[in-house]
Amino acid sequence: MKNTETTNVKAKRIRSVRGFITKSIQNQILIPFLILIILAGGVVAVVSYNFSVKNTTVELTETVESQMVGLNDTFELFFSNIDYTLERFISNDLVANYQPENKQDLLNYFGETKETNPSIANIYTVIDKTGEVIIYPEVDLGDDFNAKERDWYQNAVEANGETVWTEPYTDASTGETVVTVSRAYYIGDNLAGAMSADVMVGTLVDMVDELEIGQTGYGVIFDNAGKYVAHTDQEYIGQDASKEEYYKKIISTGKQGIVEYQFEGKDKIMAFTTNPTTGWILGGTVYLEDFQKQAQTIIIPILITLGLVILLAIVVSILITRGITKPIKQVMERMENIARGDLSHDPLKTKYRNEVGQLIVATNDMNQTMREVLHQINEVSETVSSQSEELTQTAGELKTGAEQIATTMEELATGSETQANSASDLASNMGTFASRVEEASEHGEHIQGNSVIVLEMTNEGSKLMQSSSNQMVKINHIVKDAVEKMQSLNKHSQEISTLVSVIKDVADQTNLLALNAAIEAARAGEHGKGFAVVANEVRKLAEQVAVSVNDITGIVTNIQTESSNVSDSLRDGYSEVELGTSQIETTGETFNEISSAVTEMAQNIKSVSVNLSEIAASSQEMNGSIEEIASVSEEAAAGVEQTAASAQEASGSMEEIAGSSVHLAKLAEELNELVGRFKI
Incomplete structure (x- = not known):
């Protein structure tokens, strides 16, 4: 019983709504027009919002990517300067043709270079023939220290004259993050030694930490093994990210690009580039919701505009429908008189030349x-x-x-x-x-x-x-x-x-x-x-x-x-x-x-x-x-x-x-009676 009553109530409501809409032409024109305006405005609002979010995301992502490219250029300039310094050392006669009696002059030369470039922590060269190490500032390396057994020396020799960079590490004496840069040098075709320097990269790390990307974004650096070199959260520095999904996406993308991933259940995006000298990956990461918040500023202007458009549409629709329905009502009254047999009224007057005016003219013509x-x-x-x-x-x-x-x-x-x-x-x-x-x-x-x-x-x-x-x-x-x-x-x-x-x-x-x-x-x-x-x-x-x-x-x-x-x-x-x-x-x-x-x-x-x-x-x-x-x-x-x-x-x-003529006479009499009913 309850279901039947509910169904009847719904049916009555539907009939009442339909009756309200079909009761007059004005409602039939006004209501669908308003519904169309509201739907169109809603679609425009949704499309505009989505486009704004997408456009904002693309622009800010490109901005982050350009920041990474600019930061990479700064890194490359820094590394090129260090590489040039090694080249200058190797081409100097004090290093290329080292003599023990010139050791103090060589140390003075190293000291002058370190004073002009504070990012260099230590400068040293290893003589291949004797295994002697000349280092500035001078330190006691111990009698059992053999530089030729060190990885940085062996990598420099294997590089055959090319500059090699180690992965970053923390210097035991200073606590600074440093990398060792080395290059082997030759006399003719014979190995003469290796020139090296310990370079502090703290300045570069600070540059990454100071990056401002959106409201919550920050910069990171990964070394060749996938470990964090720089991160705003110090707990992540030194951690291995090579098994993380986002790092795998970075590696599969190539030397430079943009990857999307989830971090702690939230969508993030990272723009990155690879430094050609060290192979480090410089990245800038930010939450996608930062971009969406910036795009939400367009919603209020869209809603205000939609409200004004709907209000204007209501006013215009009422004026237009009144202009249409008034002459139609006149035609309806005239048609009712004709249905009653009254054809004696004067023709209707109209100033319209549209379809409504043509309808009035056609009604007058029909009456006449x-x-x-x-x-x-x-x-x-x-x-x-x-x-x-x-x-x-x-x-x-x-x-x-x-x-x-x-x-x-x-x-x-x-x-x-x-x-x-x-x-x-x-x-x-x-x-x-x-x-x-x-x-x-x-x-x-x-x-x-x-x-x-x-x-x-x-x-x-x-x-x-x-x-x-x-x-x-x-x-x-x-x-x-x-x-x-x-x-x-x-x-x-x-x-x-x-x-x-x-x-x-x-x-x-x-x-x-x-x-x-x-x-x-x-x-x-x-x-x-x-x-x-x-x-x-x-x-x-x-x-x-x-x-x-x-x-x-x-x-x-x-x-x-x-x-x-x-x-x-x-x-x-x-x-x-x-x-x-x-x-x-x-x-x-x-x-x-x-x-x-x-x-x-x-x-x-x-x-x-x-x-x-x-x-x-x-x-x-x-x-x-x-x-x-x-x-x-x-x-x-x-x-x-x-x-x-x-x-x-x-x-x-x-x-x-003969039979039809008799019947025709009867029909003629009936026709005269029917014509007499009309008021002409």
Whole structure:
């Protein structure tokens, strides 16, 4: 019961809402228009908000990414300065040609450099020959200290003159975060030692810590192992993040980019770039909700604008619907008067030229037209009433004459029908004969046409066989010429082998001379250093030539082998071409014999087809004459029967006309009564 009552209540509410909407045109226009405006405004608000969030996110993300790129440029400038300092040390004669008596001068030089660059904690060099370490500031490293066993020294030697950087670590004496930068240096091709410096990167870490990214964002640094070098929360420094999902996304993205991830259940975004010198990853991370908060400032202006638009739409809709419904109500009242039969009112006046104005004009026209039509109906009904009496008298006289004509025409119809049946049978038999003769003639024509096609195809086949024979002769000459050219190619490839052997000997001699020159340059010491470089390049070039000569020798050998195989294949092809030429000539002679036999057969078929065509033409003429006789007989019989039927129909029609004229007179009287009800 409760469910039924609830359903009834809902149904009543729906009917009341529908009744309110459909009660007037104004509601039907105003309510959907307002709903459309509200929906459109809501969609615009949602789209604008989402676009603002997306656009703000993109812009701020790009800003963070540009911050990381700028920070990376600063790092790279710092590292380049340190690298330049090492280069300057190595190129200095005190380091490159170290002498124990110059140790104090070297320490003074190190001290001057450290004073101008406070980010350097320690400067030291290791002499490879003696293992001596010259370090500034001077410290006692202990008797068992062997610098050549240290990782930074071994990595520098393996780098072969390139600068290497260690992972950051905490200096035991100062507590600062430092990295060790090292580079091996050489005298000629011989290792002389390694130049190193301990560089404090605290300034760089402070720069990352001071980054401002949104409201809650901050900067981070990861070393090559995935450990935190810099983080606003000191607890994270030194922790391994390489197994974290966001770090894996960073590695898979590449050297630079943007990754989205979740951290402690919240969505975050990180823009990062990789420092080319150290391989460290510099990143700036921020919560996505920071971007969304900035985008929410657009909601209030959107809501205010939407409210103003809805208010303006209500005012405009009311004005427009009133202008439409007022003249429609006038038309409705006029139509009610017309429904009651009152056509005496003056025409409605209107100043509109739109559809409403046209509706009022159409109502006036309808009122005037109905008034005129009723006048005409009144006049016509009186005329119909008088004429219907005269029609009744005339219909009786015509009925008697029609009955006499019908009796006579029935007798004529019987004789004409017998004659028509005989002519139809004869025409049917002649038609069967003519169709069979015509069918035989058509078959003859098809056979003649096919024989002509076969003859043409035979002639074409003969021509193609002659063309194929000529083509085989050309192929014979081409294959023969190809065999001769392949033999010449084989000869030239053998000559190339001879030349390659000569080039190989020259390369071996050049390599030997370059080796001798390098030995002499080494004996000359510093003065022969430039010449040693040239001799080394000549030796490398000679080795490359020797390798290329070996490759060319292999290629030429393959060419000779393939040339021999191709030559054998061409000889076999030449034999097959000669055999094919002989067989094509035999086939051509057979085609000539077939062409003669087909020509004679086509002439005989043509003669038979002409005779069948003449017989078919004569049969058609005879059949046409017989059909014409049968047609005339049938038309005569049909005409007589139709005349008799028409006479009978005329008699019946006269009876109907007489009855209809009486009924018409009654309807005319009723029509006069109906017209009298209207007020004109």
